[in-house]
Amino acid sequence: MSGPIQSIERAAAILRLLSGRSRRLGVVEMAGQLGLPKGTVHGILRTLQAVGFVEQDSDSGKYQLGAALLHIGSSYLDANELRTRALNWADALATQSGESVRIGTLHEKQILIVHHVFRPDDSRQALEVGSLVPAHASALGKALLAHHRYLLEELDSEPLPSYTPATITDIAQLQTELDQIRELGWASEAGELLSGVASIAAAIEDRRGVMAGAISISGPMERLREPESRRVELVGFVLATARTISRELGAIPW
Amino acid sequence: MSGRYVVAIDQGTASSRCLVFDHRARIVSVAQKEHHHLYPMPGWVEHDPQEIWRNVLTVVSQALEKANLSPTELSALGIANQRETTVLWDRRTGAPVHNAINWEDTRTDRLCQQLAREFGQDRFRQKTGLPVTTYFSGPKVRWLLDHIPGLRERAEAGELLFGTMDSWLLWNLCGRHATDVTNASRTLLMSLETLDWDDELLSMIGVPRAMLPEIRPSSGIYGEASPVLAGVPVASVLGDQHAALLGQTCLDPGEAKCTFGTGSFLLLNTGEQPVSSESGLLTTLGYQLGSGRPTYALEGSIAITGALVQWFRDSVGMIGSAPEIETLALTVEDNGGCYFVPAFSGLFAPHWRSDARGVIAGLTGYINKGHLARAVLEATAWQTREVVEAMRTDYGSGLRELRVDGGMTANNLLMQSLADVLDVPVVRPIVAETVSLGAAYAAGLAVGFWPDVDSVKQNWHRAAEWLPKTDPAVREKGYRKWKKAVARTLDWLDDDDYAPAAGKEV
Secondary structure, X not given: OOOOOHHHHHHHHHHHHHXXXXXXXXXXXXXXXXOOOHHHHHHHXXXXXXXXXXXXXXXXXXXXXXXXXXXXHHHOOOHHHHHHHHHHHHHHHHHHHXXXXXXEEEEOOEEEEEEEEOOOOOOOOOOOOOOEEEHHHOHHHHHHHOOOOHHHHHHHOOOOOOOOOOOXXXXXXXXXXXXXXXXXXXXXXXXXXXXXXXXXXXXXXXXXXXXXXXXXXEEEHHHHHOOHHHHHHHXXXXXXXXXXXXXXXXXOOO | OOOOEEEEEEEOOOEEEEEEEOOOOOEEEEEEEEOOOEOOOOOOOEEOHHHHHHHHHHHHHHHHHHOOOOHHHEEEEEEEEOOOOEEEEEOOOOOEOOXXXXXXXXXXXXXXXXXXXXXXXXXXXXXXXXXXXXXXXXHHHHHHHHHOOOHHHHHHOOOEEEEEHHHHXXXXXXXXXXXXXXXXXXXXXXOOOOOOEOHHHHHHHOOOHHHOOEEEOOEEEEEEEOOOOOOEEEEEEEEHHHHHXXXXXXXXXXXXXXXXXXXXXXXXXXXXXXOOOOOOOEEEEEEOEOOOOOEEEEXXXXXXXXXXXXXXXXXXXXXXXXXXXXXXXXXXXXXXXXXXXXXXXXXXXXXXEOOOOOEEEOOXXXXXXXXXHHHHHHHHHHHHHHHHHHHHHHHOOOOOOEEEEOHHHHOHHHHHHHHHHHOOOEEEEOOOOHHHHHHHHHHHHHHOOOOOHHHHHOOOOEEEEEOOOOOHHHHHHHHHHHHHHHHOOOOOOOHHHOOOOOOOOO
């Protein structure tokens, strides 16, 4: 059996670089970071561009991840499969937290609700499976945007719609928050979609390390955010559930 | 009663599981181990009872280990089990004399036909609520006594013991030869009225009384589990579907649950009186809590529901995994006029036609694989509707809602179709493990872990609810078309088709 193919390794390194914090890089920058000749990097980029895995920005000439690659990543896990595998754990999260649980996936810049567990108090609630929520105004959306930064570029070109006075409409402010979310590993939202309602969410990773979706709990602001000890406990439940589902999907255990 | 938890063993067809529950019926720990299926002949299905017992011991210790629990923290243990699967063992040594004959095994086909001819189905139905078919334990016992040399003599001399899986586990856990009313109601040997073995049935089927276990209420102390669970009281035994009825807290007459798996089982609580069926349903025990009056149920079993999705995946290959059926079905708006009746081995409740075989009706050039996927999913919904209609006829009133559990409840489109087709709300509870939970409830009620059934009811919460959305005219047209499709399955088998069929006598 032959050893690894060098040009594929280099292509992978380029893709990894583009999925990092900078998102858009020029040939010179990449060559510098990878310690490779400019011509080599350029050649690989041209091939990746031809198969749609990278795209070149016509104004700046910089490269970014291409739609074809992202499509492979996000369509890998069937949403109905995600629901099936997450079912028991989502139920357990609702029981633990006493709040309603939702699982969402990215769907054309919005969040598609693929699973919904009622708040376990037997009050009248309507199933929201199949509905869409805005990414920038939901915890599910922020948890996923933090890991799919390319989407932010697309959101950037339109004004972010406001749903309540608390909705984040400024892209720079959203950027800052997404950076925090990446560090913390969980996202939250406080009355940004519906007044008085807060949510906490964490991303779910599949076995290729792709963010397959996110899971959240939602409830009245006062129950989710106060006191601090309760909020910490709820964040712990959400994170633990996201990790368990990720493990269930075969993500590397951590 | 000192412990903080109740433990349930669910000895199922595919695997043995152990679940630990707390006071609020939350799952604290789960362990599971699959066992082998043995297929010595076409149509024959067996398990090794020793393997199952070993697996039960393994999952119990694993479940305790995972949650870091000691047996002293357990208040009680409950058993739920695959029904009808039959074990015979030596009273003295405790060793099985043959593999367990699984409920799906059809080797008693000819024997059952012979019994039905000789005594008439009505006599069995009147006393037991069941028709003579290959599922039930009595004929399996008779087959073993007839075919394994020496067994009949040993059985008559009282050296052999019969039990379903619950009895086999009880014997090994606490050395007691007993079963509960729900398991006993699946043997064709127990009278629904007296809740005791019936001499006439015993002589008709040919099973000596000496080998039969004591019949006890589903909930009550059976003994102390040792050595694995030193001293924990074994406090409930229920057949799995009956346990699910309890786990769904269908405790009032008129309440029904359906467990959607490979096959599906709909049970309707009919209260303190058995309701005989004119529509091809089974009359069975619901459960009996302590010395209280037993609760009866009507049961409709659907042979092929999830199995059709698996067939679509494995034999047709149009989907890569079972959940993808929903993705494929959602590529189209409706079934395009296509109906799929999966009468793969005949039609079961409420039709009972063994000469039927599957059809896909309404095919046109317009139909694509999305429509087929819809038809596959809707087959489960329409079959459930037929059982619900039969229950309406027998019981005299329809359902107010249907409580659902089982693997197929993850299929959102199917659950919505079910609500649309049945025209009642379909409700999924927050604890999907209703079989284990039912066994835990029965055990916990026996030892006072839960004081009464009301406290158990408070643990039930809806996790999701699907409301009917279809226009009544569309629904009734759909049902009319489904019935026409069913009519087209009939009379398919001819005499010369029977020769290589499974499960014939050797």
